[in-house]
Amino acid sequence: DNRAGAQTIIGTELASKSTPDGATLLAVFDNFPLTQYMMKNVPYDAIRDFAPISLIIRGPMIVGVPPQLGVRDLKQFVQLAKSKAGDLNYGSAGIGTSSHLTVELFKLTAGIDVRSVHYKGAAPAVVDLIGGTTQLMIAASGTLINHVKSGKILALAVSAPKRIPQLPSVPAIAEFYPGFEAQSWVGLLGPAGMSREIIGRLNSEVAKVLGDPDIRRRFEDQGWEVVGGTPEYFAKWLADQSEKWVRVIRERNITLE
Secondary structure (H helix, E strand, O other): OOOOOHHHHHHHHHHHOOOOOOOOOEEEEOOHHHHHHHOOOOOOOOOOOEEEEEEEEEEEEEEEEOHHHOOOOHHHHHHHHHHOOOOOEEEEOOOOOHHHHHHHHHHHHHOOOOEEEEOOOHHHHHHHHHHOOOOEEEEEHHHHHHHHHHOOOEEEEEOOOOOOOOOOOOOEHHHOOOOOOOEEEEEEEEEOOOOHHHHHHHHHHHHHHHOOHHHHHHHHHOOOEEOOOOHHHHHHHHHHHHHHHHHHHHHHOOOOO
16 A cells, blocks of 8 residues: 555656656556545646556455454454444555545445544554454555465455455455455556657566566565556556546545645
């Protein structure tokens, strides 16, 4: 997870105003296209002011709870949350991050009330989850998977459309709530106005790196899917993700002010 907010805006604005010659690029995370919907006067438009180059990786979120909570599956957690409405807490890496928005979507879907505790990054949120200070965290697979494998965190579900090979015994949320899906992701952009030739060359370089078996293995071990794809595919991904999560932001009245 990356932290949304002012600390990312300066660099993003700089990238948006850079000469479109391929020398300045911007690696972006899942909340990148959403900041402008949570803050006023963001000095760039995530779609209009950037040229998509390639989606790099994406991966599901893991629904994690401390083992000492006493629930063994997602159904039991939902039952507990409903019986203790407003008494359970979830940790996120910060307001507007995927670990925040995904829980809010899950709350809407499951009809539960779990209170938010926002941290300055994922690491302290994970520490408090392991210690039982919070009772839930839904975070990128790379954030939680090693703690799941060590037994420090119990994985109740993953947010992919189906189970993932890294955790084959862990069900998908969609098995309980059909159609539920949330993905964390990383992509590469440049400033708007780059020529098709430059975009194509950069896309080919990304594909070459992602084709390295060792790099693929390292990503996949952490639960990531190596994607790549065309600039057009990434552009559609950005638009679709924006449309999906803006609805959650507006329904839950999420702001970064």
